[in-house]
Amino acid sequence: MRALALLLAIGAGLAQAQTTPEALALLRKIHHATQTLSYRGTFVYQQGDRSETSRIARIADSAGGVEKLEVLDGVPREIVRTRDTLRCYLPESQTVKVERNGDQRGFPALLPERFTDLAQHYVITRGKGARIAGFDCESVMLASRDELRYSYKLWADAATGMLLKARTLNEKGEILEQFTFTQLAIGPVARDKVMPRPAARSWRVEEAGAAPANLADAGWSVNADLPGFRKIGEVRRRLRESQSVGQVVYSDGLAAVSVFIEPLAGHREPVRPGLSNLGAINIYTREVANHLVTVVGETPAVSVRRIADRVEFRRPQ
Amino acid sequence: MKAKISELMDGELAGQEVASPLAALREDGEAREAWRTYHLISDALRDTRMLSRDFAARIAMRLAEEPTVLAPAARPEAAGERGRRFLVPAAAAAAAVAMVSWVAFTPQETQRAPAPVAQAPRVKPAAPKEPARVPLPVATDDYLFAHQGYSPRNLLPGVAPYVRTVSGETAARKP
Numbered sequence: 001m002r003a004l005a006l007l008l009a010i011g012a013g014l015a016q017a018q019t020t021p022e023a024l025a026l027l028r029k030i031h032h033a034t035q036t037l038s039y040r041g042t043f044v045y046q047q048g049d050r051s052e053t054s055r056i057a058r059i060a061d062s063a064g065g066v067e068k069l070e071v072l073d074g075v076p077r078e079i080v081r082t083r084d085t086l087r088c089y090l091p092e093s094q095t096v097k098v099e100r101n102g103d104q105r106g107f108p109a110l111l112p113e114r115f116t117d118l119a120q121h122y123v124i125t126r127g128k129g130a131r132i133a134g135f136d137c138e139s140v141m142l143a144s145r146d147e148l149r150y151s152y153k154l155w156a157d158a159a160t161g162m163l164l165k166a167r168t169l170n171e172k173g174e175i176l177e178q179f180t181f182t183q184l185a186i187g188p189v190a191r192d193k194v195m196p197r198p199a200a201r202s203w204r205v206e207e208a209g210a211a212p213a214n215l216a217d218a219g220w221s222v223n224a225d226l227p228g229f230r231k232i233g234e235v236r237r238r239l240r241e242s243q244s245v246g247q248v249v250y251s252d253g254l255a256a257v258s259v260f261i262e263p264l265a266g267h268r269e270p271v272r273p274g275l276s277n278l279g280a281i282n283i284y285t286r287e288v289a290n291h292l293v294t295v296v297g298e299t300p301a302v303s304v305r306r307i308a309d310r311v312e313f314r315r316p317q
Numbered sequence: 318m319k320a321k322i323s324e325l326m327d328g329e330l331a332g333q334e335v336a337s338p339l340a341a342l343r344e345d346g347e348a349r350e351a352w353r354t355y356h357l358i359s360d361a362l363r364d365t366r367m368l369s370r371d372f373a374a375r376i377a378m379r380l381a382e383e384p385t386v387l388a389p390a391a392r393p394e395a396a397g398e399r400g401r402r403f404l405v406p407a408a409a410a411a412a413a414v415a416m417v418s419w420v421a422f423t424p425q426e427t428q429r430a431p432a433p434v435a436q437a438p439r440v441k442p443a444a445p446k447e448p449a450r451v452p453l454p455v456a457t458d459d460y461l462f463a464h465q466g467y468s469p470r471n472l473l474p475g476v477a478p479y480v481r482t483v484s485g486e487t488a489a490r491k492p
Contacts, residue, residue: 069476099466258464274449
């Protein structure tokens with residue numbers, strides 16, 4: 001009897017360690033829905049003891065769509081995104097921060113062929129269904145295969161594939177953050193729902209002015225050295241008072257890590273080397289050759305730290 | 318007296334108050350036993366395996382057992398070496414005890430000092446196991462905004478990840 005129980009347990013373990021085609025199909029469906037659906041809704045973001053409610057609206061069109069996010073709790077802010085431009089409106093400081101994607105290809109999206117790659121680093125399986133915000137949902141679990149990334153659980157509308165709930169979990173299975181729709185209407189959305197407030201026209205504009213760059217030319221060696229993470233962007237940009245900040249972004253298709261390199265000269269605040277954390281986000285700061293290196297990612301501390309520790313500078317010959 | 322010993326350990330005694338428990342500790346009796354036991358308890362609570370019961374005595378014994386570098390084995394006849402052989406471990410044990418007492422007596426001092434600020438390492442550190450925990454950088458929201466712009470938008474509804482900010486409480490947040 002005990003042997004049978006053991007066999008069953010091993011069987012279950014093996015079954016769990018296998019990515020299933022049904023689970024991959026559901027992931028594709030979710031991805032497709034985020035690209036093609038128009039919707040309006042309200043969702044709650046939870047992280048630690050904090051929770052924030054936001055309104056979101058998206059109009060899908062042939063030009064890549066327009067989306068607007070309006071944070072309803074805490075410091076007011078609105079974010080409007082088109083295919084290649086992102087604007088963050090901050091009413092309190094009457095500022096608009098603008099990010100334009102340098103290479104005109106639009107912001108990176110997960111390409112369908114990379115779903116199979118995901119299975120190398122995550123075990124992707126179907127979970128139990130649930131009812132969320134009135135929608136009957138199917139769920140999919142992406143369990144990390146190593147300590148370099150977090151695990152995720154997603155719930156999506158069984159009919160359309162629209163994501164209704166997403167959880168990020170650490171290696172102990174603790175919830176680091178969660179997005180949950182409390183109300184959602186899928187269907188056509190009026191244009192004015194994705195427009196910024198008219199008053200913002202007179203606000204101060206902060207352009208990131210990101211342009212493609214090659215940091216190696218300036219003597220920087222940045223290397224992710226994390227299995228599954230590929231470089232998806234390398235730019236020079238403005239960031240706060242720094243006029244020329246190097247940014248290199250790596251992603252495994254789900255999580256991303258940015259490396260920021262900026263000169264220490266003219267940096268107003270004192271540098272505190274070390275690790276800091278905000279839910280699923282880890283930030284590692286260190287000083288290299290009179291530059292401040294800040295690695296920011298929605299990955300475990302070990303990943304941001306490994307990338308940060310690999311950053312080197314050699315004066316170009 | 319045990320209560321006094323405990324207070325002494327916790328650094329709760331001031332000025333003249335430390336005199337009597339210190340005097341009690343000098344006599345190897347109940348007080349010294351309590352002192353050891355309390356340290357053992359505190360080590361256990363902090364999950365410290367390094368220090369434990371009879372730590373000082375064990376260190377002294379181990380040192381005594383170790384071959385003395387000062388006395389090459391080829392010269393056992395040297396009369397003066399024997400004396401030194403005993404002297405060195407005794408001195409080392411005394412140093413160990415002194416260090417333990419110093420550690421035991423100083424924590425309150427260090428706690429009262431302003432919170433240590435992580436300094437940029439001058440010398441290349443030998444890859445510390447645990448990095449220093451620091452408060453979120455003042456520019457965290459800017460970094461996050463810049464980061465999200467290039468993050469893959471795939472499963473989460475497009476702009477949703479932008480809710481990840483510190484909402485102006487950056488400076489107030491603890492590490």
